[in-house]
Amino acid sequence: MxxxxxxxxxxxxxxxxxxxxxxxxxxxxxxxxxxxxxxxxxxxxxxxxxxxxxxxxxxxxxxxxxxxxxxxxxxxxxxxxxxxxxxxxxxxxxxxxxxxxxxxxxxxxxxxxxxxxxxxxxxxxxxxxxxxxxxxxxxxxxxxxxxxxxxxxxxxxxxxxxAQVAELSAARERNRLAREIHDSLGHHLTAIGIQLEKAEAFADLDPPGSAQALSHARWSADRALDEVRASVRALGPEAESEPVGLSRALADLVHHLDGGSRRVSLEMAGDERRPLLVLYRAAQEGLTNACRHSGATEIGVKVVYGERGARLQVADNGTGFDPAGERFGLTGLRERVRLAGGTMAVDSSAGGTVLTVEVPW
Structure with missing residues (x-):
């Protein structure tokens, strides 16, 4: 010794x-x-x-x-x-x-x-x-x-x-970046794919609608590029990259996904106090899953601002899924909500899926 x-x-x-x-x-x-x-x-x-x-x-x-x-x-x-x-x-x-x-x-x-x-x-x-x-x-x-x-x-x-703390911190940062990539880029790539399919399908039948779909796809591509640049520039706390306003950000998401055989609606209730990135990411995840996997024709996004916090609900009339087989996106969202001190619930059946997220102020 x-x-x-x-x-x-x-x-x-x-x-x-x-x-x-x-x-x-x-x-x-x-x-x-x-x-x-x-x-x-x-x-x-x-x-x-x-x-x-x-x-x-x-x-x-x-x-x-x-x-x-x-x-x-x-x-x-x-x-x-x-x-x-x-x-x-x-x-x-x-x-x-x-x-x-x-x-x-x-x-x-x-x-x-x-x-x-x-x-x-x-x-x-x-x-x-x-x-x-x-x-x-x-x-x-x-x-x-x-x-x-x-x-x-x-x-x-x-x-x-x-050494263990440093390793855990590095792992947590890797997980955070993985969630950011999945939640932001994953959603925008899905939206681009949907709009390009719509543009291709309506190219001859509805040229103005096809042009609008291409415009929406271009918007999603620009938005994805902006978020990549913001992530590379910041690489810091999530609060630094929160959207300017949750209501406006959600309205943009819904606007560029609505149309064709799918109707996407947005309902806001209460007074918005501050932007909440976790709710924005939850909306992205819910909309991405509904558009990509469920085959839903009706998707509703509802945000309620209360005295103690805010609640987001994304509901669709799709085919549903088994919550026991939760994928990376929902698992990462659940962890994000937990770190924000909130709760998350997923109710899915053959008649549709309801994603509910509540976050305290």
């Missing part, structure tokens, strides 16, 4: 090195042991800088051997504080259980060393204080290691969560 706090051992090595050299200068004077002491601590510092190139188990063993060597040549006794690093480093190499065991072993080893080399140390306050401070240092080192590991794991979980 990589150490989340690699600077701690280096700082301790440096502090003990300075303390040992200072003790030698003001005490017995620098000598061979002082040079060996400094060299061994320098080796520990260099080892920490190359730890990624050495196997964790071998690295831990080399550190412990170097710490024992430093303690053997140390004249000041300061180096024993470095043994708190043994359980600290073991925590990242072997886990918490081994680290706790080594921590207890280090405290016991220090007590044993006092027993062997310091007679009656149990009655001398300075040695009792050293042992207690060392034990406290071991506890603090283990606690710091545990905190560092938990922080690293929490950071890793956070990164994973952020």
């Amino acid at each position: 990589p150490r989340p706090v690699p600077w701690i051992p280096v700082v301790m090595y440096g502090a003990v090195l300075l303390g040992g050299v200072y003790y030698a200068v003001i005490g017995p004077g620098p000598g061979v042991r002082t040079a060996g002491y400094a060299a061994l601590l320098g080796a520990l510092i260099a080892l920490d800088r190359r730890e990624r190139r050495i196997a964790p188990g071998a690295l831990f063993a080399v550190r412990v051997l170097l710490l024992c060597a430093v303690a053997a040549v140390d004249e000041s006794g300061l180096s024993r504080v470095l043994f708190v690093l043994v359980p600290f480093l073991a925590f990242f190499t072997y886990g918490p259980t081994a680290a706790i065991g080594l921590g207890v072993g280090c405290v016991a080893a220090l007590a044993g060393a006092f027993t062997l080399w310091v007679p009656h140390w149990q009655t001398r306050a300075e040695y009792i204080s050293d042992l207690l401070m060392f034990a406290l240092g071991v506890v603090l080192a283990l606690t710091m290691a545990e905190v560092a590991v938990r922080e690293r794991r929490a950071h890793a979980r956070l990164e994973g969560t952020l």
